[in-house]
Each structure stands twice: as structure tokens, then as C-alpha cells.
Amino acid sequence: MGVLRGLLPRLTRRQMALIGIPLTLGGLATAGAVAVLIFLGASGGTIRPAPVQPIAYDHAVHAGDNAIPCEFCHRGVSTGAVATIPSVEQCMYCHAVVGQDLPGVLRLAAKWEAQEPIEWTRVHRLPDHVRFVHVTHIDANIPCETCHGDVETFAVMKQVNALNMGECMGCHRDTTNQPASSASPSGNAVLKSSASLDCAVCHR
Template sequence: MPALRALKPAALTVATGLAGVLVGFWANAAFFPGTSPRQPIEFSHKIHATDNAIPCLYCHTQARRSTVAGVPSVRKCVDCHNIVAKDRPQIRKVMSYWANQQPIPWIKVHDLPDFVYFPHKRHVQAGVACQTCHGKVETMHRVKRVAPLKMGWCLDCHKAHAVEHGLDCWTCHK
């Protein structure tokens, strides 16, 4: 049918455009500010960090000595929740992970590409507050990304605070 052959390029164009829009929405949700995935446990930083005044580094202990801040082990949660609020549904979920000796499968909100080297420890030891990059997490019931965390954003911060690395950017980025 010659009439249908004439429609084939238009149909392919529409299908490609639709696929592009879907990929665009996915990329926007995955890589840009405002991203706030549903987590396996409805963990509220507001309850823990603001209402109960638990400092970031109490749970994210690796941040002061590692490139990654890390997420707390289920054991860290159980240490308190063996006693506190143990009858709440979300705490029962935590206890289920503990009983099954499974880590909680948290979904990364601040996930940088694998080729990016970002040393949390250098920033923490230099006195950079967690909120500088992560926003006011202590007020969030569900963590969301508030900054793009792109190279230009980081460089702007370093320029604003006169951070010197002893290297010119062009040493690596020619």
C-alpha cells in the first residue's frame, strides 16, 4: 500500500519524538534539582535532625574520613529503635531488614557520576556545612536534591570562597 508507506517516516518521527520526551523527563527527574525519590523506609530527617537534634555526622560517620558520606547501617537505626517508637509501621520495616540481615535498599538522591571524584572528608574537615550542597536536609521529611551538583556549580562555590587547589583547571581539562 503506497499510502501507508508515505506515513511511515511521519510515524517514525512521532515515535522518536515521544521517546525523546520520555527520556528527557527521566533525565530531569534523575539528574536535576527537585529530585525526591520514594524510599523503602519513610525516613524523616526533620524528626531525627531537627526535632531530636541528631547531628549529620552521627549517622553519616564516613563523611569525615572518606570520599563518601555513606548511609547508616541498619544496626545504627536499631540501636535507638529497639527502644524508641518501636511500634510504628516504618520502624517495624527497619526491624524486618534487621531480622533478615539485609541492608535497607536506599535510593541515592545525591548521586554523582562514577567519573567524579568528590571527597566528602576534605569538605567536612574544612568546615563546609552539609547544607551548603545538600540544602536544609534537617527540615526535610523526604530528602530532595536542591542543587544541580554539576562541575560549574562546584567551581562557582570554590571561586566564591577563594579555594585554591594548586592546580589550574586546564591542567586536566584541555
Template sequence: MPKVGRKSIGCAAGVLIVILVVVGVIVVRSIQLSQAPTQPIAFSHIVHAQANRIDCLFCHRDAATGQAATVPAVEQCMFCHSVVAVGRPEIQKLRSAWQRQQPINWVRVHRLPDLAHFYHYPHIQAGFDCSVCHGQVQQMAQVRQVRALNMGDCVGCHRQYNAVAECGKCHY
């Protein structure tokens, strides 16, 4: 076999390994992203946001004005569940938390590392729909993360819309 042939076989093998590693990383990352944690109460966005058409901002009240979107307090659930579906086991959990004045410890799905700061309000006020970053949550029985929302993703969108690029706006 001529030398050149061997070299190109070696080269092709090298390229193949790189491709396999890249594909592997993408697959592992998307599996991590598509996992939804089990929540203490089987709350479904399909039931609330789709079937009953409750507005996202009715529950996530601070998204348009604050840093965090916030998850509603038990009191807000009881606004309806003191009369709606009261006999069901998952609602009994809710009622007993309410009676004991204890919060529900919802498991966070999205969480940036402490070194980075994200604010909901400038994004909502700029007109982005929740689905731009969170996907079709109203079709999720359990919320999962669908978009990377890492630095490359943030900066990529900021570039596209001529928004801030200074390190200090996201890191301080």
C-alpha cells in the same frame, strides 16, 4: 512597513524564543532537582535531625574523614529502634531487615557521574556546613537535591575560595 521595522520584529521574536528556551531549561532542571525519590522506609529527617536533634555526623559518620558521607547501617538504627517506636509499621520493616541481616536499599538522591570524584572530608574540614551544598535537610520529610553540584558549580566555588582548579583533581 519599513524594512528596519520587520527586521527588529524578527529580531525581537528571535530573542523571545531564546529567552523561552532558557526559561524552559531552568524550569525543567529545577523540577528534576526538587523531586525526592520514594524510600523503602519512610525515614524523615524532620523527626530525627530537627525534632530529636540528632547530629548529622551521628548517622553520616564518615563525612568529616572519608570520601563518602555514608548512610547508616540498620544496626545503627536499631541502637534506638530496639526500644523506640517498636510497634509502628515502618519500624517493623526495619526490625525484619535486621532479623534477616539485610541492608535497606535506600535510593540515592545525589550521584555524580563516574568520571568525577568528590570527597566530603576536605570540604567539612574547610568548615563548610552540610547546608551549604544540601540545604536545610532537617526540614525535609524526604531528601531532595537543592543545589546543582555540577562542574560549573564546583569550579565556581573553587574559584571563589582559591581552591584546586586542575582537571586531574576531580577527574582521573
């Protein structure tokens, strides 16, 4: 400080204020702008780390090695808004006779014996003001991978896409005004109908 005082011109209190206040305000404004940008970048678009589940369920074994279709367990996906997590009973359809010695299946069987549900931790969550409906997208032949990634390779279920409004709009814009049954620009979906861009379709 002593060195600085020697180098800098001596300033009166008034001069200090004249220089200092704009500098401080400018600094605060910059910090605020950065904070807003970080918030905008993060809000609604965070890919959260994969949660630890009560049972180490392995999608790679079920959907990958054994090639069980997604819909076999997530039965609500083709009838309603929510894809649904299978009940313990549904797991036991197979596990009453398959892999009874595996540690995960033992824990499952214990839950079944006790007639208790498994408290899975949710992986994909949309904000409360969005009403996503699975069945509409299944009807439009959108493959599950479009949003959920290559689940058949995931040993631990994780979120791969931000699932923010930009991602929704990207697809909805691509598929709006497309003639029915044409391939989407991504090339992997054959569409039955075009997507709507009306706010009320999701926000209601």
C-alpha cells in the same frame, strides 16, 4: 491549500527548491541549536524528583526535632570520600529502644530480624568522571547545608542543588587565594585552607 495556491505566486519546482531547501536547513539548524541548549542546560545539572524510599525515613524528625547531628549517622563524612548511609545495625542502636511501635520502625526491625540490608534509592549522584571527597570539605568547615540544603526540614529527602560543575567552581573560585581562616563571601564558612582550581583535584 487551494486558497494559498491562489494567494502565492505559482512557483516552478526549481524555484520551490531554491526557497525550500534554505528554509528547511535553517529550521533544522534552529531546532538543533535549541536541542543543544536544552541538553546543556539539563546535563549534569538536573535536580531529580525525590525518590520513593523503601522506608519513609524522616530527616525532619531525626535531624530537626531531635537535633541529631548529620555526622552521627553519616559517619564516613569526616573520614573519607563517601558520607555513607548508616547500616541497619546502626539504626537499631536507637530503635531497639525508641519508637518500636511506629510502622517504619517495624519494617526496620523486620529487616534487622532477617539480617537484610535496606535498599535505599540514591538521592545525590555525581557523574562517574567526578571524584567528590566529603572529608576535604568537612575539614574546610563547609556546612552540609551548602550543598544539601536544609535537610533538618525535609520529611522526604530530596536534592535541592543541581550539583553541577558551575556550582563547584563558584565556591572553589570564591575560596581560592583567600587567606586561611577567613570567612567566605557567603559568610557562613570559616575556611582552614583555600580550594584548588586544578582539574585533577576532582577529575582523575
